[in-house]
Amino acid sequence: MESLSPNIFVKDINETIAFYKQLGFQLVMSVPEDGSPLVWAMVMSGNVNFMFQTFASLGDELPTVNRKDGGSLLFYIKLKNILSFFDAIKDKVTVVKELEKTFYGATEFSILDNNNYLLTFAEDI
Incomplete structure (x- = not known):
């Protein structure tokens, strides 16, 4: 795999x-490419x-x-510079779980995307 x-x-x-x-992602591909309503991206x-x-x-x-x-x-x-990333997006998204240090050593926070999918961002600090 x-x-x-x-x-x-x-x-x-x-x-x-x-x-x-808003989270720093870039569109790299879409269907169709001609500006019609998109069915995939x-x-x-x-x-x-x-x-x-x-x-x-x-x-x-x-x-x-x-x-x-x-x-x-x-x-x-997983990402680097989680504190600055959190500061950059926290007022633009729905934060479900604030920044916290976990028992396994990661710093994490969770948000909902616009479709109600849960995204957890983490950094091993």
């Missing part, structure tokens, strides 16, 4: 891209990438894809 790239189902890809750009920051796709674009192909906003999973993202 070489990598894992979550493909997250969302209602509004443009809104989701705008949210992730990929964002990247460092070695972390997410793909976003509309439910409708896979409805016929994968009928078992169905859920409400959010999910029963957490995306754990």
